[in-house]
Structures are given as structure tokens and as C-alpha cells.
Amino acid sequence: MxxxxxxxxxxxxxxxxxxxxxxxxxxxxxxxxxxxxxxxxxxxxxxxxxxxxxxxxxxxxxxxxxxxxxxxxxxxxxxxxxxxxxxxxxxxxxxxxxxxxxxxxxxxxxxxxxxxxxxxxxxxxxxxxxxxxxxxxxxxxxxxxxxxxxxxxxxxxxxxxxxxxxxxxxxxxxxxxxxxxxxxxxxxxxxxxxxxxxxxxxxxxxxxxxxxxxxxxxxxxxxxxxSLPDARDYSSLKYEKLNWLGGPAELKGLEIGLMLEAGCGVLPSSQARAAVERAARDFETAGAHVEPLAPFMTQEMLDGLDHFWRTRLLDEISALAPGKRETILPFIREWAESAEGFSGR
Structure with a gap:
């Protein structure tokens, strides 16, 4: 063994x-x-x-x-x-x-x-x-x-x-x-x-x-x-004692959204798309209701998220002791420092 x-x-x-x-x-x-x-x-x-x-x-x-x-x-x-x-x-x-x-x-x-x-x-x-x-x-x-x-x-x-x-x-x-x-x-x-x-x-x-x-x-x-509770996390959900190790869930009547287009960014490969479609058919066979959904992510949303992360990291590294900032991987540091001129920072 x-x-x-x-x-x-x-x-x-x-x-x-x-x-x-x-x-x-x-x-x-x-x-x-x-x-x-x-x-x-x-x-x-x-x-x-x-x-x-x-x-x-x-x-x-x-x-x-x-x-x-x-x-x-x-x-x-x-x-x-x-x-x-x-x-x-x-x-x-x-x-x-x-x-x-x-x-x-x-x-x-x-x-x-x-x-x-x-x-x-x-x-x-x-x-x-x-x-x-x-x-x-x-x-x-x-x-x-x-x-x-x-x-x-x-x-x-x-x-x-x-x-x-x-x-x-x-x-x-x-x-x-x-x-x-x-x-x-x-x-x-x-x-x-x-x-x-x-x-x-x-x-x-x-x-x-x-x-x-x-x-x-x-x-x-x-x-x-x-998933057990901890009072230190103010954002955590109310604790539920879920049966994590239970048997297969009852799928009859379950509603599942099926999204196959990215809306922006990288499109799924043909293999990934085929795998998702196959899973959707399996859910339908088991009694679930599968409904196609339109993409919800837009380029504007994606850009906003990117700006948020640049700004957040810039604020974090701005508090570093002198000389410390230069030890960060250069492309990560430069990416964060590009947030210097963002409005609303």
C-alpha cells in the first residue's frame, strides 16, 4: 500500500x-x-x-x-x-x-x-x-x-x-x-x-x-x-449544516442556465463548448430544466474590474517601506503603478 x-x-x-x-x-x-x-x-x-x-x-x-x-x-x-x-x-x-x-x-x-x-x-x-x-x-x-x-x-x-x-x-x-x-x-x-x-x-x-x-x-x-462559522468574517453567510457528503442530488425540476458565449474576452474552445453542451444534455435527461442565457459580461465591466485591481494593488504597495516596491515582479509593479492617473482613486 x-x-x-x-x-x-x-x-x-x-x-x-x-x-x-x-x-x-x-x-x-x-x-x-x-x-x-x-x-x-x-x-x-x-x-x-x-x-x-x-x-x-x-x-x-x-x-x-x-x-x-x-x-x-x-x-x-x-x-x-x-x-x-x-x-x-x-x-x-x-x-x-x-x-x-x-x-x-x-x-x-x-x-x-x-x-x-x-x-x-x-x-x-x-x-x-x-x-x-x-x-x-x-x-x-x-x-x-x-x-x-x-x-x-x-x-x-x-x-x-x-x-x-x-x-x-x-x-x-x-x-x-x-x-x-x-x-x-x-x-x-x-x-x-x-x-x-x-x-x-x-x-x-x-x-x-x-x-x-x-x-x-x-x-x-x-x-x-x-464552512463552519467564524465570527471574524463579517461577510460570511449564515452557517447552514449542509449534507456535503450526501448522495446524488435530486435534479428533477432544477433550473440551470446555460451560457456558451463569453460576451467579451476569450471564447470557449470547441472541446470546452462540447463538454458543456454534453453536461447540459445529461442534466436534461435527469429531469432538470436547462435554459440558454445571454452573456452578461461586457468589455466595460471587464475594464472596470481591471482598473479596480490596479488601484487596489497600487494602494497596497504605496505603503511599502523605501526600496521594497522595487522587489515586486516588474510587470506586476508597472501594472499597478499605471493606476496613478485613474479618476476616483
């Missing part, structure tokens, strides 16, 4: 039946990371010794039949920009102040409370502003399937870690594709939850945290934990 290949659900079943211990699982993941990390540069703050100590504590709980939570002993990672107690949070940028974070952000806190072993954080580009692993602080993350290829971003290290079998559970963040792009490019499952479903801190309109896993069932398992 190669534990690093097992899903979280399979690991938990093996712990419960004593066919496998968390120590064996974590040791297997560590061996995997140390074999592949020199090639893909997916992790930050990798701590194998602490992970093994946490695994031994988990093993003792399972032997007593007293797991601390639904993810006890399962290896997991969180993205660089999700705060972890006592650690710096560079958000991919060498310009960041490397002060220790005062507390775990909600996704990290919920995973620890559930017993998951946070053995590393994962890399990202400067401020999450690229769909790649290019960073002024971290080494360049690579796609495990082909090392001269981009893993996508901004949850670059999380996507690469999941594809490289660095354990089953990984958390990324997403505004405009930062979970979904690396999930697609690395051949894994990624979910951008509804805004507010997973509490985050600092609260941030538009950004969400979500699971990046090798299968849908593990993502559902994670969502049951990640």
Missing part, C-alpha cells in the same frame, strides 16, 4: 480499522514531497518533523478510539496567503513584511480543529496577481505532469501539490480563477465556493477559500469543515 496515493476518505477508513496509522501515512507523504519538491517547488514552510509529531499524537488518539475530529491524521496544506499562527505570510512577494501572524485564519483553524496535519503551506505569485507560480519570493512552481509547464495560479503550489500526490487535502483561494485554473491545468478537482460560504480573515469581498483535491468526495469532506 502506498498511503500517499489514498484519498482522505480512504485514509480515515484505514485509520478506523487499524490497517494503517497516521504515522505511516505522513511518512509516506514526506517521502513523496522530498522526492518531487526539488522539481516542482510547490511548498513553503515545509515542516516534516512537526508533521510526524502531530501524526504520532493522532495515532495515539485513533488507538484509543478517540479521534479529535473528522479529519484526524489526514495530511493537508494551506496556501501562503492563509495565515497560520506564528508564521510570516509573504503572499508570494519579497516586498512583504515577514512578521509572524497572530492567529490561524479560519480555514487553517478549522482544519487543525478537525485534526488535519498541516505539514506545509503552498506557494503563489506576488499578491496572487498571476495565473502561474512565478514569484519574487518563492521558487518557480512547476506542473508535475510536465516540468516545463505552468501549474496555473494563483493557487499554483496547491494545484501542483495535489497533482504530485502530496497528501489528499489542499486549500486554495480564488477571486477570478485562482483555484479553478490550477485545478484544470493540473488535472485535479477544485471548487470556488459561493462567496461567504467559507469564512476567511481578513474579510475580503470577492475572495473565497476552497478545496483542491484529487476527487470530488474529498472536496465535499473538506467543505463540511471549512
Amino acid at each position: 502506498q498511503p500517499f496515493r489514498l484519498s482522505a476518505i480512504e485514509l480515515l477508513s484505514a485509520y478506523r480499522s487499524r490497517r494503517l496509522s497516521p504515522v505511516e501515512a505522513m511518512a509516506s507523504v514526506i517521502a513523496r514531497v522530498e522526492a518531487f519538491e526539488p522539481h516542482i517547488a510547490a511548498t513553503y514552510l515545509y515542516r516534516p518533523d512537526r508533521a510526524l509529531a502531530d501524526a504520532r499524537a493522532s495515532e495515539a488518539r485513533w488507538l484509543k478510539g478517540e479521534p479529535m475530529g473528522p479529519l484526524d491524521g489526514v495530511p493537508a496544506t494551506v496556501k501562503d496567503n492563509i495565515a497560520t499562527l506564528g508564521d510570516p505570510k509573504p503572499v508570494g512577494a519579497a516586498a512583504s513584511e515577514m512578521a509572524p501572524e497572530p492567529a490561524d485564519a479560519p480555514p487553517a483553524a478549522r482544519l487543525r480543529e478537525a485534526g488535519a496535519i498541516l505539514f506545509a503551506k503552498t506557494t503563489m505569485p506576488d499578491y496572487g496577481m498571476l495565473s502561474s507560480g512565478l514569484s519574487s519570493y518563492h521558487a518557480l512552481a512547476r506542473n508535475p505532469w510536465k516540468l516545463d509547464r505552468n501549474p496555473g495560479g494563483s493557487s499554483a503550489g496547491a494545484g501542483a501539490s495535489a497533482a504530485a500526490l502530496y497528501g489528499p487535502l489542499h486549500v486554495g483561494t480564488d477571486i477570478g480563477g485562482s483555484i479553478r485554473l490550477p485545478a484544470g491545468w493540473c488535472g485535479i478537482f477544485g471548487l470556488k465556493p459561493s462567496a461567504g460560504r467559507v469564512p476567511i480573515d481578513p474579510a475580503y469581498i470577492g475572495r473565497v477559500a476552497g478545496p483542491m483535491t484529487r476527487d470530488v468526495a474529498d472536496a465535499a469532506l473538506m467543505m463540511a469543515t471549512l
Whole structure:
């Protein structure tokens, strides 16, 4: 048995039946990371010794039949920009102040409370502003399937870690594709939850945290934990105890909008369009009502969003200490500085 290949659900079943211990699982993941990390540069703050100590504590709980939570002993990672107690949070940028974070952000806190072993954080580009692993602080993350290829971003290290079998559970963040792009490019499952479903801190309109896993069932398992409430996020939704691991939903009568044209930007490829049309037919066969929708995104809206992000990043980097701004990747810095003349800044 190669534990690093097992899903979280399979690991938990093996712990419960004593066919496998968390120590064996974590040791297997560590061996995997140390074999592949020199090639893909997916992790930050990798701590194998602490992970093994946490695994031994988990093993003792399972032997007593007293797991601390639904993810006890399962290896997991969180993205660089999700705060972890006592650690710096560079958000991919060498310009960041490397002060220790005062507390775990909600996704990290919920995973620890559930017993998951946070053995590393994962890399990202400067401020999450690229769909790649290019960073002024971290080494360049690579796609495990082909090392001269981009893993996508901004949850670059999380996507690469999941594809490289660095354990089953990984958390990324997403505004405009930062979970979904690396999930697609690395051949894994990624979910951008509804805004507010997973509490985050600092609260941030538009950004969400979500699971990046090798299968849908593990993502559902994670969502049951990640969606638990946290008062620090004023923008979070009212907590609902959803049956994330329930059986297939009843699709009869479900209304689904089908949009096949982009309105602006890049049109879907013929393969992507065919996949969406096939999914629509499957939903209709299952009893859903599928209705074509006109594109809603306009070039003016897209330009406005671009102006907003330039302005927001400019305000952030304007507060940097002298000399720090020059350490940001030049094209990201120049993109932000182009907002100097925007009206309404």
C-alpha cells in the first residue's frame, strides 16, 4: 500500500480499522514531497518533523478510539496567503513584511480543529496577481505532469501539490480563477465556493477559500469543515449544516442556465463548448430544466474590474517601506503603478 496515493476518505477508513496509522501515512507523504519538491517547488514552510509529531499524537488518539475530529491524521496544506499562527505570510512577494501572524485564519483553524496535519503551506505569485507560480519570493512552481509547464495560479503550489500526490487535502483561494485554473491545468478537482460560504480573515469581498483535491468526495469532506462559522468574517453567510457528503442530488425540476458565449474576452474552445453542451444534455435527461442565457459580461465591466485591481494593488504597495516596491515582479509593479492617473482613486 502506498498511503500517499489514498484519498482522505480512504485514509480515515484505514485509520478506523487499524490497517494503517497516521504515522505511516505522513511518512509516506514526506517521502513523496522530498522526492518531487526539488522539481516542482510547490511548498513553503515545509515542516516534516512537526508533521510526524502531530501524526504520532493522532495515532495515539485513533488507538484509543478517540479521534479529535473528522479529519484526524489526514495530511493537508494551506496556501501562503492563509495565515497560520506564528508564521510570516509573504503572499508570494519579497516586498512583504515577514512578521509572524497572530492567529490561524479560519480555514487553517478549522482544519487543525478537525485534526488535519498541516505539514506545509503552498506557494503563489506576488499578491496572487498571476495565473502561474512565478514569484519574487518563492521558487518557480512547476506542473508535475510536465516540468516545463505552468501549474496555473494563483493557487499554483496547491494545484501542483495535489497533482504530485502530496497528501489528499489542499486549500486554495480564488477571486477570478485562482483555484479553478490550477485545478484544470493540473488535472485535479477544485471548487470556488459561493462567496461567504467559507469564512476567511481578513474579510475580503470577492475572495473565497476552497478545496483542491484529487476527487470530488474529498472536496465535499473538506467543505463540511471549512464552512463552519467564524465570527471574524463579517461577510460570511449564515452557517447552514449542509449534507456535503450526501448522495446524488435530486435534479428533477432544477433550473440551470446555460451560457456558451463569453460576451467579451476569450471564447470557449470547441472541446470546452462540447463538454458543456454534453453536461447540459445529461442534466436534461435527469429531469432538470436547462435554459440558454445571454452573456452578461461586457468589455466595460471587464475594464472596470481591471482598473479596480490596479488601484487596489497600487494602494497596497504605496505603503511599502523605501526600496521594497522595487522587489515586486516588474510587470506586476508597472501594472499597478499605471493606476496613478485613474479618476476616483
